[in-house]
Amino acid sequence: MADATETTQGPWLIVGLGNPGPQYAGNRHNVGFMVVDLLAERLGGSFRAHKSRAQVCEGRLGIPGSAAGAPRVVLAKPMTYMNLSGGPTGALASWLKVSTGRIVVIHDELDIDYGVLRLKRGGGDNGHNGLKSLTSTLGRDYHRVRFGVGRPPGRMDVAAFVLKDFSSAERKELDYFVDRAADAVEALVTQGLERAQSAFNG
Template sequence: MSETRPWLVVGLGNPGAQYADTRHNVGHMTVDVLAARCGAHLTSHKSGTHVADVRLGVLPGGVPGPRVVLAVSDGYMNITGGPVSRLMTFLGVDAEHLLVLHDELDLPAHELRLKRGGGEGGHNGLKSISQSIGTKDYHRLRIGIGRPPGRQDPADYVLARITAKDRPEVDVTVEQAADVVEDVVLRGFSQAQMSLHTA
């Protein structure tokens, strides 16, 4: 992987304290964990994002892992695409090197799945990215949050604060999601996908 072609890892979520601890923001949370592992802080970028340019993971012999740009959008979930597209252009990154981390209603809570391309499953963040970059053929890490209980509206469910009871398990899931991102970057998407889905 060349120095000029890093992985771009985008965590989906909404900005602001009122959304910080909601299920919809597990992508954001994962990026925060990855940045913390590298001792990095996300800083404002002219694309309309906050980014951290890091080396992720450790290669054999203790060599720092590949260059990765971690990013979250400054705007709301449904307009994520514009900032992501501008950041990709700035970095010279194509869809082959884009990994989007997002909450997934159609997976049981705390289940993780890697996926390339395909539909967006009604996820407004993914729809916005697909439209803005002109393709659905990018990589995603789907972080399961399960379906809302009873007749609760899915929109209310994803934007509800994570309860104190659920928090420890969510924290573990986010750490595991960060591990998967490191695996993708270090070993490649196909190898990481095979390991995750056969674990």
Template sequence: MKMIVGLGNPGDEYAHTRHNAGFDTVDLIAEEYRANYWKSECGALTAKVKIDGEEVLLAKPQSYMNTSGGPVKQLCAAYKLTPNDIVVIHDELDIDPGTIRVKFGGGLAGHNGLKSIADKLQTKDWARVRVGIGRPPGRMPVVDWVLSVPKKEAWDDFVQGAQRAAEAAPFLLKNGLEKTQQKFN
């Protein structure tokens, strides 16, 4: 089994904010692969889907971004998954809106959700689909930027990024890192 984890914050006040790009992407994957039942387990909302005949666990940690590692670790233990079995989808400030980048391991770019996962799994080595949200304009604090819902054209870019990420994550499971990077990066 493999697991696709979308990072975000639970609750209506965070719905469709830039920081919830991972949640929005997992929701698109769930829709595409007809997830018909979400359940609460291990501190996350989960659903099982079949992607190219293989069972895949979709997960949205419900512990808030900065403590996402706890639910990810619990799900890995419950389903006997290793870091090599997971794909984490998250927002990325250093990538232009509407674009994505796929990578394995590497730095955490100050992202608290990734820091939490790295801390709990004791490694930075897992696959990542990074959804570009760009940097805030002017002197706007980063926290205000990531916790805001994109407006107008920025919304179109945000949706495009989530849609590309929703295509890339299943493609990655089937075709591996190199082919996925060639197609999506």
């Protein structure tokens, strides 16, 4: 039986941003997918197709052995391209009856060094097409787990940079950073934004 918070506000909706298809799987732009894939592993669940044009996985996040008090979450990967992420996310939020304040979006961030995390609520899109689409659908009041990928080297085009796979040097630490981002999401939904920011904004 859902607790009172879930009854009035619905579960948490945790959205990883990326592009669908194996050719994009290792791209910097797909780090949101990587984090929700790891969270699904932690839940012991698997993604399935949903009518909202997203893949979803449901369960409870929290300390192992304390599932009864752990918050219910729906993990989602929009199956449109990045710049249309708002449509599936908005449809899923409406179907779940969750408020924008209970949505967490995980995405790549150019203006943060590789592997560094920044958690926040609200703000601009900073030229990120996925966030632009989400904000046009949801408004700005959703939570964000910003995963730093750094700036492109030299004069490389930004779009080319984020649509390339992480470098071999970056991949040596990628699993650790993805794991830390998943920990940050768990902290956000179980302990609140301020405590999560204190622990993970570095």
